[in-house]
Structure formats: structure tokens, C-alpha cells
Amino acid sequence: MFDPIRLLKDMVAIPSVNPMGRDLTGEEYFETKLSAYLADLFRREGIPFEAVAVAPGRTNILAKCEQPGSPITVLLDAHQDTVPVDGMIIPPYEPRVEGGRLYGRGSCDIKGGGAAMLAAFLRLVKEQPKNRANVVLSLTVDEESTSLGINHLVEQMTSGRSVYKFLPKPPDISVVAEPTLLDIVVAHRGAVRWQIHTSGRACHSSRPQDGINAIYRMAKLVSALEEFAAKLPGSKPAHRLCGPATLSVGLINGGLSVNVVPDHCVIDIDRRVIPREVSESVIADVFNYLTSKVDFEFTFDPPFICSPALDDDLNGPWSDVMLKSIAKSVGPKTKIGVAYGTHASRIAAAGHPAFVFGPGDIAQAHTKDEWVEIEQVRQAAEIYFQFCCDAAAGC
Numbered sequence: 446m447f448d449p450i451r452l453l454k455d456m457v458a459i460p461s462v463n464p465m466g467r468d469l470t471g472e473e474y475f476e477t478k479l480s481a482y483l484a485d486l487f488r489r490e491g492i493p494f495e496a497v498a499v500a501p502g503r504t505n506i507l508a509k510c511e512q513p514g515s516p517i518t519v520l521l522d523a524h525q526d527t528v529p530v531d532g533m534i535i536p537p538y539e540p541r542v543e544g545g546r547l548y549g550r551g552s553c554d555i556k557g558g559g560a561a562m563l564a565a566f567l568r569l570v571k572e573q574p575k576n577r578a579n580v581v582l583s584l585t586v587d588e589e590s591t592s593l594g595i596n597h598l599v600e601q602m603t604s605g606r607s608v609y610k611f612l613p614k615p616p617d618i619s620v621v622a623e624p625t626l627l628d629i630v631v632a633h634r635g636a637v638r639w640q641i642h643t644s645g646r647a648c649h650s651s652r653p654q655d656g657i658n659a660i661y662r663m664a665k666l667v668s669a670l671e672e673f674a675a676k677l678p679g680s681k682p683a684h685r686l687c688g689p690a691t692l693s694v695g696l697i698n699g700g701l702s703v704n705v706v707p708d709h710c711v712i713d714i715d716r717r718v719i720p721r722e723v724s725e726s727v728i729a730d731v732f733n734y735l736t737s738k739v740d741f742e743f744t745f746d747p748p749f750i751c752s753p754a755l756d757d758d759l760n761g762p763w764s765d766v767m768l769k770s771i772a773k774s775v776g777p778k779t780k781i782g783v784a785y786g787t788h789a790s791r792i793a794a795a796g797h798p799a800f801v802f803g804p805g806d807i808a809q810a811h812t813k814d815e816w817v818e819i820e821q822v823r824q825a826a827e828i829y830f831q832f833c834c835d836a837a838a839g840c
């Protein structure tokens with residue numbers, strides 16, 4: 446029952462693909478089947494759990510292992526969804542073990558970490574070690590797209606009237622599963638994404654002098670953005686763990702047909718933020734720069750993604766406790782910063798300590814032959830268990 450690899454095989458065999466905003470339907474999409482598997486498992490084991498739908502068919506599953514008298518609550522969080530399977534060169538939902546690796550969609554990101562958390566949690570319930578913290582396990586939805594699951598959880602647990610009975614208030618420390626090679630991610634960058642529009646005046650392309658070409662205008666903005674992006678790393682100090690702030694233009698769209706002078710063009714901007722950067726001022730900096738460079742009007746949409754960076758200002762003492770838990774199981778590891786975002790920054794942005802820890806290498810996440818090292822999944826299960834005991838003493 447507590448074998449994390451058995452749990453992982455079950456989880457990989459149950460598709461939970463995030464359609465990533467595309468209009469896709471079918472059995473493999475959304476987390477419905479995996480949520481049902483988790484609910485069944487807790488029901489069978491007689492473990493208290495709750496299922497909270499945050500959108501139709503999208504349900505956060507929480508379970509609790511209570512330790513009466515302990516003032517400390519640890520949240521173990523892993524997301525249920527995976528990225529799509531387009532282009533994969535292995536059967537995505539047929540977990541296969543070979544050469545010490547388990548292959549399949551989600552094995553690395555983050556069903557390996559989720560299975561390790563689940564195994565640790567089931568072992569806590571079974572063994573009831575004396576000195577342990579209260580432990581809440583949350584298996585949340587939609588991490589890969591718009592973070593519906595964690596946003597709902599954070600909003601509720603900080604509201605003073607939480608619909609989650611296991612999290613009436615924020616936990617003392619949250620451990621978020623993502624592939625970290627068993628190091629502790631104490632800081633990471635965030636992302637702000639938004640669209641910029643230019644307008645023009647359409648006319649027949651045989652008389653372009655009668656119109657205003659929105660694509661030419663956008664080209665000027667894009668050149669200015671390229672300059673801005675090149676100067677950005679030098680314009681503010683890089684974070685010691687996460688590196689510099691960056692900006693990239695990722696999409697462009699405009700025009701109706703080749704014989705019409707286009708009256709509209711739009712681009713999508715990806716601005717990676719480092720700890721302490723505030724999305725409003727980041728966007729304002731870009732706006733002011735562009736205004737100084739061009740003499741026509743353009744418009745900024747409100748951001749469609751606003752994912753904060755994770756700062757290491759809150760999680761220091763707790764990550765020290767984790768370093769000791771890791772050392773007991775696998776020897777010394779380090780605190781690191783990474784470029785990718787996680788649920789931890791959503792929790793930390795609400796003022797509550799969180800760090801990221803899990804088996805697997807981010808280099809294998811989302812790949813065409815995704816895999817995770819089995820030994821690391823087992824080690825992670827041991828370390829999560831150990832931390833839930835070590836954390837009982839506080840930090």
C-alpha cells in the first residue's frame with residue numbers, strides 16, 4: 446500500500462491532461478479520473494478526506510493526518526494535472542520500468558513527487574509516529590495552466606472562513622512537490638504575461654498610402670522591446686539564486702489578408718520576474734519605455750498570467766529543518782533557486798512560508814519520453830515522512 450512506485454504506476458496509468466486553455470474534450474482531459482482514484486483510495490483506507498470542486502470537473506482533494514496537541518501543521522502539496530501528450534514517443538499512459546527509471550506522462554512532473562507524498566502520508570497514518578506535526582495533503586488541479594486549484598486553496602485558507610475544513614487557516618509550512626533532484630528550491634522566478642495591441646486604418650493594399658499599417662507600428666514596438674530586453678539584465682541586480690529578470694516576445698498576430706492594409710496587430714509578452722519585483726511596476730516600466738520610443742498609440746491588456754516569484758525571505762528556518770531531514774536519508778543537499786514557477790510562490794505571496802522539494806529533474810518534465818528515477822521517488826517518500834516528524838518541533 447505504501448510503495449510509492451506502485452502508487453506512481455497507478456497515477457501514470459490514469460490520464461489527467463490539462464488542455465491548457467484549448468477546447469478539448471475526452472476521457473484523458475482534466476483531473477476527474479485521478480481525483481476519483483484518490484478519493485477511492487482514502488475512502489478504502491478510512492482516511493478523512495475532502496473533495497472541493499473549484500470548477501466543473503476539477504476537484505482539489507485534501508486528506509488530513511491529525512496529531513492532537515501539535516501546534517504545527519505541515520501542508521504537502523502536489524498537482525494532479527500533466528501537460529498534453531502531443532509528440533510523445535512512448536505510450537504516455539502505460540507506465541514502464543526500465544534501467545531504474547519509470548517512463549510515462551507525468552512520471553517526473555509531478556506524479557513521482559505526488560506518489561512520494563501520498564506514500565509518506567499513508568505511512569504517517571499507519572505508523573502514527575509519536576512526534577509528528579499535523580499533516581494535510583493537498584492534491585490540487587490546474588497547475589500547468591491557470592493555477593485554479595492552488596489559487597482557490599490559498600484564497601480560502603487565508604479568508605478566515607475557509608471552505609476547506611482541513612485548512613481553516615494557513616499551515617505553518619508548505620512543501621510543494623516539483624522536480625528538484627532532491628535539492629530544496631527556496632527561490633524561483635515568476636512570470637507576468639500580457640498582450641500589447643497596435644491599431645491602424647485598413648484600406649486596399651493597392652493604395653497603402655491611404656491607410657495606417659498596424660503591423661508596421663507593431664514592428665517598431667517589437668524592435669523597441671528587443672532593445673529593452675537586451676538592457677534589462679543590466680538594469681537591475683540579478684537575484685543571487687534565480688538570476689536576472691528577462692523579457693521575451695513570444696507571439697504575434699495581425700492582418701486579415703495580403704491585399705488589405707492591416708488595422709490591428711497584437712503580441713504576447715513574457716516577462717520573468719525575480720523576487721521583490723511587483724507586476725504593476727514591471728508592466729509600467731515597459732509602457733514608459735515604449736512611450737518614449739514611438740509617437741503613436743498602443744494599448745496594454747491586463748495581464749493574463751501574473752505569477753509571483755518565490756522569495757527566500759520566509760522559508761529559511763523551515764528549509765534548514767528540511768536540510769536535516771534530507772541529510773538523515775540521502776546525505777547533504779543544498780538550497781537552490783530555479784527559473785521555473787511553482788505553487789510555492791502563490792502560498793508565499795499570501796505571507797506563508799513555502800519551499801519546493803521533489804524527485805526527478807526538471808529537464809525531463811514535459812518531454813517526449815518523460816521519466817523519473819525510481820530510487821529518487823523512494824528517497825523523496827522517506828524524506829517527506831521524516832520532515833513531517835522533524836517539523837513537529839517547529840523551526
Ligand SMILES: [Zn+2]
Pocket residue numbers: 524554555588623
Ligand atoms: Zn509540475
